[in-house]
Amino acid sequence: MVTIKDIAERAGVSRSTVSRVLNHSGYVSEDARKRVEKVIEETGYVPSEYAKSLRTKKTKVIGVILPTIQTETPSRIVTGLGRELSKHGYQILLANTDHDKEKEMEYLDLLKVRQVDGMVLIATNTEPELLQKMKKMDIPIVMIGQEAEDIVHVTYDDYHVARDLTRYFINKGHKKIAFIGVDETDRAVGYLRKKGYYDEMAAHGFPVEEEWIQQGIFDIDSGYEAMEKIMTRSQVLPTATFAVTDRLAIGAMSYLKKHGVKVPTDMAIAGIGASEISQYVDPPLMTVDYQNEKAGEEAAKQILAHINSKVFQKKIVLDYRLIERNSV
Amino acid sequence: MVTIKDIAERAGVSRSTVSRVLNHSGYVSEDARKRVEKVIEETGYVPSEYAKSLRTKKTKVIGVILPTIQTETPSRIVTGLGRELSKHGYQILLANTDHDKEKEMEYLDLLKVRQVDGMVLIATNTEPELLQKMKKMDIPIVMIGQEAEDIVHVTYDDYHVARDLTRYFINKGHKKIAFIGVDETDRAVGYLRKKGYYDEMAAHGFPVEEEWIQQGIFDIDSGYEAMEKIMTRSQVLPTATFAVTDRLAIGAMSYLKKHGVKVPTDMAIAGIGASEISQYVDPPLMTVDYQNEKAGEEAAKQILAHINSKVFQKKIVLDYRLIERNSV
């Protein structure tokens, strides 16, 4: 392996001088620089990143903890993160928890051991121990998708999205609106979206039947099952359904299609997430664009600002956009 | 920052002894070990991974270069890679080229600078310069998805998949079969799948009309457009269409639905990839399962074997499985 010492010798200068031309720091004569650059060119020398890290205490690596990479939201976020980080010479060290909450905590430690300069957590829950642990980290950290006191975070306005979407149904004349949600330990997706729905219904004085409220997990099948429950158990059938993710909505539509329920005439339906497929289902699914890539970019900017001791925002709430389509 | 030196002092031993208990190497008295462990516990000390790397020349990091993380194939592969690698204490350093071939080359260098122990390339092309560069790398490297001499790779049997699928159509009575492919610089997806199709058609003596052969990119829209061309330009309309990816197939189905062409009665259709959505489109799309996660796991195993100087296979071809559904 060729090191800075070899370059120095072959160029007839000291290691310090090589270091200087490498880092464009300090004074180096035109002559010496030329010689060093020539030798570097010839040898194909590349400085050792970890030796550098040992000195500078910087790794130029950001750890990213996520629940899965197989759904569109996190993968879009990672794309945004990567795009912004690579502009500044940072790389992403991936930590996939596979929806295992224990691993979330483990990876926090592991990434610290790896001496990452910062961490981004794509969060699915806000359990106290997790937040506690994050606060104790002496590494810049940004959470995406969930809100929390004292932790820098980038979120969506889940509550108002839910109110807006519910109101959209109502403006279209619907009064009996069902809801397919997820577990409330996911505060953003599970709790806030449900609360927005309830509050908007209440604001209009519309009652909500217990059977209209169903819960799934983050896949298509559970959307199917949720809709099945809604259709088979409700005393009064709803005329619209608000699903908190596109996949749930698509599963629900799948049930409706199978049982001859027409969308949107018999049942209007909308999701959230602007998944690619949403515009190709039949009818095209109304949804909400959350700008996930931008979330990733924003998180990257904040963490870089933090690392470089610049001012950063503790809380960023991103815009959203309803995408009106024929399913409503 | 607390270092090995601090631990040594507080435990009243030498740094070597601390190192020994850390690495479970050499002999350490029960007494000394206890004291050291206690101090580590108290201080929350974690060894610096990069200082360790500087000594051992191992980083326990595998670089992964991929064209995008937003489609199911690469994200499943990464999931498989991550699962296997994490078992052995390795992490993934992500390098997303965003379909930019130049970045593919750049990242090869960058990851080397990062001193990764190995690299995995999820390949979309086999351009000579790229292969050349990979061969010159003195780091273990595995390519996934494309075949190449002298480079360790994990691939699918794209040629026979295409023949099987084409034969499946033929066995169902189809003779006029259209084909939606992609650019042939992608040898596996573009060239081999097309060749399999042509060869199988030829084997049965079925002519292929020029207009039946259309090309898209890796998205749904281009599948729509390709089908539009097939339906509007063909002298003789085909009765079946083989699309090389599910997304192309779904785009094609979207066109057919819009123009009242019934699937599968007027037009049978199949894709490749076993995307999650394939079973929820109407009718469910026939496709081929490629076991992407397993590909990731296999690649991980090979690269770990390589790193640890164990025997590894230079070439792995994975199994596939036709998933029969109502679109054919």
Place this chain on the structure above:
DNA sequence: CTGTTAGCGCATTCAA
């Protein structure tokens, strides 16, 4: 069983 010593590759004083 344990401590001493050396050095991995680099950036950064400090003198010259």
Place this chain on the structure above:
DNA sequence: TTGAATGCGCTAACAG
């Protein structure tokens, strides 16, 4: 403008 010296935190002989 340059070089010598130092040390980042760790592991690995080696000698005891």
